Amino acid sequence: MYVAVKGGERAIENAHRLLAEERRGDPAVPELTLAQIDQQLAHAVDRVMTEGSLYDRELAALAVKQARGDLIEAIFLLRAYRTTLPRFGASEPVDTGEMVVRRRISATFKDIPGGQVLGPTFDYTHRLLDFTLAAEGAPVAAAEEAEQSVAAMPRVTDILGRDGLFEAETAEDDAPVGDVTRDPLEFPADRDLRLQVLARGDEGFLLALGYSTQRGYGNNHPFAGEIRLGEVDVEFVPEELGFPVELGEVTVTECQMVNQFKGSATMPPQFTRGYGLTFGHCERKAMSMALVDRALRARELGEEAAAPAQDEEFVLAHADNVQATGFVEHLKLPHYVDFQAELVMVRAMRDAAEQDNSRKVAAE
Amino acid sequence: MTERPILRVRGLTRLYGRTVACRNVSFDLWPGEVLGVVGESGAGKTTLLKCLSAQVEPTDGTIEYDTRADGLVDVFALSEPARRMLLRTDWGIVHQNPRDGLHMGVSAGGNVGERLMAVGARHYGNIRSEVLDWLDRVEIDTGRIDDRPDTFSGGMQQRVQIARNLISRPRLLFLDEPTGGLDVSVQARLLDLLRQLVASTGVAAIVVTHDLGVVRLLAHRLMVMRGGEVVEHGLTDQVLDDPQHAYSQLLVSSILQV
Amino acid sequence: MTSDETTAAFGAEHVAGYNFAYLDEQTKRMIRRAILKAIAIPGYQVPFGSREMPLPYGWGTGGIQVTASVIGPDDVLKVIDQGADDTTNAVSIRAFFAKTTGVATTERTAEATLIQTRHRIPETPLREGQVLIYQVPIPEPLRWLEPRESETRKMHALAEYGVMQVSLYEDIARYGRIAKAYNYPVRVHARYITSPSPIPKFDNPKMDRNPAIQLFGAGRERRIYAIPPYTAVESLDFDDYPFTVEQWPESCALCGATDSFLDEIVTNDKGGRMFICSDTDYCAGRRAENGEETAA
Ligand SMILES: Nc1ncnc2c1ncn2[C@@H]1O[C@H](COP(=O)(O)OP(=O)(O)OP(=O)(O)O)[C@@H](O)[C@H]1O
Numbered sequence: 001m002y003v004a005v006k007g008g009e010r011a012i013e014n015a016h017r018l019l020a021e022e023r024r025g026d027p028a029v030p031e032l033t034l035a036q037i038d039q040q041l042a043h044a045v046d047r048v049m050t051e052g053s054l055y056d057r058e059l060a061a062l063a064v065k066q067a068r069g070d071l072i073e074a075i076f077l078l079r080a081y082r083t084t085l086p087r088f089g090a091s092e093p094v095d096t097g098e099m100v101v102r103r104r105i106s107a108t109f110k111d112i113p114g115g116q117v118l119g120p121t122f123d124y125t126h127r128l129l130d131f132t133l134a135a136e137g138a139p140v141a142a143a144e145e146a147e148q149s150v151a152a153m154p155r156v157t158d159i160l161g162r163d164g165l166f167e168a169e170t171a172e173d174d175a176p177v178g179d180v181t182r183d184p185l186e187f188p189a190d191r192d193l194r195l196q197v198l199a200r201g202d203e204g205f206l207l208a209l210g211y212s213t214q215r216g217y218g219n220n221h222p223f224a225g226e227i228r229l230g231e232v233d234v235e236f237v238p239e240e241l242g243f244p245v246e247l248g249e250v251t252v253t254e255c256q257m258v259n260q261f262k263g264s265a266t267m268p269p270q271f272t273r274g275y276g277l278t279f280g281h282c283e284r285k286a287m288s289m290a291l292v293d294r295a296l297r298a299r300e301l302g303e304e305a306a307a308p309a310q311d312e313e314f315v316l317a318h319a320d321n322v323q324a325t326g327f328v329e330h331l332k333l334p335h336y337v338d339f340q341a342e343l344v345m346v347r348a349m350r351d352a353a354e355q356d357n358s359r360k361v362a363a364e
Numbered sequence: 365m366t367e368r369p370i371l372r373v374r375g376l377t378r379l380y381g382r383t384v385a386c387r388n389v390s391f392d393l394w395p396g397e398v399l400g401v402v403g404e405s406g407a408g409k410t411t412l413l414k415c416l417s418a419q420v421e422p423t424d425g426t427i428e429y430d431t432r433a434d435g436l437v438d439v440f441a442l443s444e445p446a447r448r449m450l451l452r453t454d455w456g457i458v459h460q461n462p463r464d465g466l467h468m469g470v471s472a473g474g475n476v477g478e479r480l481m482a483v484g485a486r487h488y489g490n491i492r493s494e495v496l497d498w499l500d501r502v503e504i505d506t507g508r509i510d511d512r513p514d515t516f517s518g519g520m521q522q523r524v525q526i527a528r529n530l531i532s533r534p535r536l537l538f539l540d541e542p543t544g545g546l547d548v549s550v551q552a553r554l555l556d557l558l559r560q561l562v563a564s565t566g567v568a569a570i571v572v573t574h575d576l577g578v579v580r581l582l583a584h585r586l587m588v589m590r591g592g593e594v595v596e597h598g599l600t601d602q603v604l605d606d607p608q609h610a611y612s613q614l615l616v617s618s619i620l621q622v
Numbered sequence: 623m624t625s626d627e628t629t630a631a632f633g634a635e636h637v638a639g640y641n642f643a644y645l646d647e648q649t650k651r652m653i654r655r656a657i658l659k660a661i662a663i664p665g666y667q668v669p670f671g672s673r674e675m676p677l678p679y680g681w682g683t684g685g686i687q688v689t690a691s692v693i694g695p696d697d698v699l700k701v702i703d704q705g706a707d708d709t710t711n712a713v714s715i716r717a718f719f720a721k722t723t724g725v726a727t728t729e730r731t732a733e734a735t736l737i738q739t740r741h742r743i744p745e746t747p748l749r750e751g752q753v754l755i756y757q758v759p760i761p762e763p764l765r766w767l768e769p770r771e772s773e774t775r776k777m778h779a780l781a782e783y784g785v786m787q788v789s790l791y792e793d794i795a796r797y798g799r800i801a802k803a804y805n806y807p808v809r810v811h812a813r814y815i816t817s818p819s820p821i822p823k824f825d826n827p828k829m830d831r832n833p834a835i836q837l838f839g840a841g842r843e844r845r846i847y848a849i850p851p852y853t854a855v856e857s858l859d860f861d862d863y864p865f866t867v868e869q870w871p872e873s874c875a876l877c878g879a880t881d882s883f884l885d886e887i888v889t890n891d892k893g894g895r896m897f898i899c900s901d902t903d904y905c906a907g908r909r910a911e912n913g914e915e916t917a918a
């Protein structure tokens with residue numbers, strides 16, 4: 001007699017063992033340490049922290065290791081951990097104007113107070129495979145110690161803002177900042193929630209959308225006003241103290257896109273902002289986020305909003321890679337029952353069509 | 365005929381920023397009456413029609429509609445559900461672009477039958493026969509009932525739109541350039557058809573057009589707009605034969621010259 | 623399967639540092655409030671602050687959150703996928719709760735107090751006091767007709783359901799019948815059009831006036847909705863094209879049932895087929911009964 005596929009449980013258990021084995025790989029090869037991942041695959045850790053929305057290099061490195069380098073899987077792991085953490089409250093907004101800058105460039109002005117600081121970047125490297133890296137232990141030539149600027153570097157957008165050429169950023173209301181990981185997103189979404197979804201959004205998705213705006217699908221004439229990378233202090237006001245205490249510092253990348261705006265009945269012509277912010281060093285993501293943020297403001301600014309990147313519901317509903325990968329991959333789950341229902345339906349329809357045809361033939 | 369107008373408009377103004385789209389428009393529309401609105405491009409005709417049909421909120425002024433239950437009520441004082449209900453039962457809108465008025469992915473039959481189903485019709489056979497009847501009335505080959513409108517010509521699409529609206533027996537029809545973009549012979553047939561339908565159903569209508577030929581055929585009364593304002597208003601024949609305002613004269617003479 | 627066995631399969635170590643049923647109590651209270659609201663407005667989709675779960679979106683995160691919020695230590699949990707208790711995803715979810723709650727699990731529909739399901743309603747009729755929790759991928763029945771949430775919410779609020787009926791009309795015009803085999807839209811309590819989740823339409827009649835509480839959780843889409851006990855659930859149709867359910871030319875090859883949803887099993891590559899109950903508990907129960915009868 002036929003026995004329906006049983007033993008799902010044993011199969012799962014075995015699959016987990018296989019996975020663990022493959023994760024480790026050849027035992028003759030030394031095992032990766034979290035410190036190695038943190039130090040030498042730092043961009044992977046940065047991305048996992050950003051899209052996992054949890055700033056913890058060690059946990060992110062662990063997630064990268066556990067996920068065997070699959071970054072979306074690592075983001076998923078970090079998020080599933082994050083969701084269980086107790087919430088003490090929200091920090092004070094970090095002040096990127098007070099950032100200890102390691103990299104800072106502006107495409108809008110040749111020279112700016114504080115200067116351009118190239119910092120660690122792939123830009124201007126020739127993308128030639130460097131075979132010296134294949135050999136282990138080669139010493140690295142030390143970089144020249146940059147002259148540490150004592151005065152904080154003002155943000156380019158603040159400089160423009162002083163002349164009224166750049167829109168001021170003001171809170172829409174006094175409401176506390178929303179939290180997309182706690183509350184359902186409703187449309188139209190406020191800017192705080194929109195920026196959160198973008199910050200957590202998939203780098204590839206935002207990159208493609210940002211790119212599409214440059215190719216005529218919702219152009220908003222962007223200039224990279226400023227990109228800065230460095231460390232900022234995180235402060236928190238405990239209720240019982242009533243004044244901010246410093247919790248520590250985090251590395252962030254900020255991108256402010258400066259976009260043309262022709263003006264409307266209520267606003268004079270000026271430059272408008274597209275904003276991107278990430279944990280760690282995620283420049284591509286910060287830039288893409290800024291492009292998409294600005295594109296999503298089309299309606300607010302009275303611009304025509306016809307391109308995909310300007311479509312709030314489309315962008316926000318599909319930016320999250322953990323949601324997306326879950327739903328795409330759920331197609332692997334059994335759908336026997338629905339498929340059976342379809343089979344029965346299609347067979348019945350084919351029978352009806354056949355009878356129809358034979359009736360027609362008989363009539364002729 | 366009742367003593368009440370079906371639509372009473374007073375001081376209707378709509379601004380877009382500093383642009384005046386239409387200003388201080390007032391008129392009454394009587395049951396069964398067809399009002400033509402003419403004027404050059406940008407005169408504010410579409411804006412006026414969109415305000416009247418509750419698709420765009422006026423900056424100022426009132427629009428009252430003679431509801432079956434409560435008589436004249438301010439359209440914008442109605443709740444949104446009540447307004448949307450009016451839009452899909454008592455009123456009909458024929459859009460200038462059929463894409464705005466039809467579901468291009470749904471068959472002609474589905475398009476025409478939608479209003480019946482929206483108010484609770486649940487008998488497929490009855491819906492179907494009423495749809496067939498209306499396709500016939502707008503002179504569409506009933507054999508095309510299951511074809512999608514994007515396989516139809518522009519004139520046929522307009523006729524599907526008209527059938528889709530008239531099937532709910534509306535009391536008021538809004539038409540924006542119903543013959544725009546059609547060639548002359550198709551225009552003539554569509555106008556003829558509209559005239560018959562308006563006469564046989566007794567529906568009141570507001571027709572926006574820049575084509576004086578259309579209003580001469582369809583409209584009892586005529587409003588001439590320019591720069592957002594009504595510059596002349598009267599019986600169609602009077603306005604066309606003896607225009608008073610300089611702009612109406614220009615408009616009429618320019619047509620006659622052709 | 624007992625909870626002990628599942629725990630064994632997934633590592634016996636206790637999951638330290640997690641609350642009973644994984645979610646923290648505050649989150650559970652938030653979800654319970656959403657459930658209460660959903661029960662108060664049958665068929666209405668209540669937005670809720672869906673949490674990120676350690677299982678992927680689309681694999682039952684909504685159902686899991688609902689179950690986690692209503693489960694108590696005395697509950698007896700059954701989890702099915704495609705009607706069966708032993709499909710991998712059902713096993714995995716059951717193990718998750720066995721591990722995080724330690725409650726008793728069962729495969730018997732009649733013994734369960736909570737049943738979490740994907741794609742089926744058990745054949746054994748449910749009774750008062752039981753709770754059936756559906757995993758829902760897309761809670762919005764109008765989604766295929768109107769992709770915008772802002773518009774569909776308005777359509778529900780105003781009960782503007784013409785387009786849904788038009789889609790059924792289109793099926794009949796094109797295929798001579800309503801060609802929806804699963805996820806067949808229903809109207810709950812003569813008000814909201816609701817997605818039954820992707821159950822086959824065969825199961826739709828079981829939703830109607832069911833004595834159990836039916837809860838629906840959509841994690842990724844962040845919606846919860848409910849059908850309270852004994853609530854009218856009507857499958858949409860036309861008077862002259864009434865709703866019907868699928869029928870099989872055969873009966874179950876294992877238990878002989880003629881009234882259950884049958885899975886088709888391809889037995890060889892020469893067109894060999896057999897049909898067996900999709901509901902494994904129902905099938906096993908019938909076979910046990912039959913065995914007793916023949917033995918007696
Ligand atoms: N959505 C809008 N935003 C801003 N301005 C608008 C808008 N719609 C119309 N206008 C302006 O209002 C004025 C009237 O436009 P409207 O479309 O009503 O003209 P019209 O008479 O229908 O023209 P046409 O014959 O070309 O269709 C124009 O100046 C137009 O630019």
Ligand SMILES: [Mg+2]
Nearest residue numbers: 409410411540
């Ligand atoms: Mg116009």
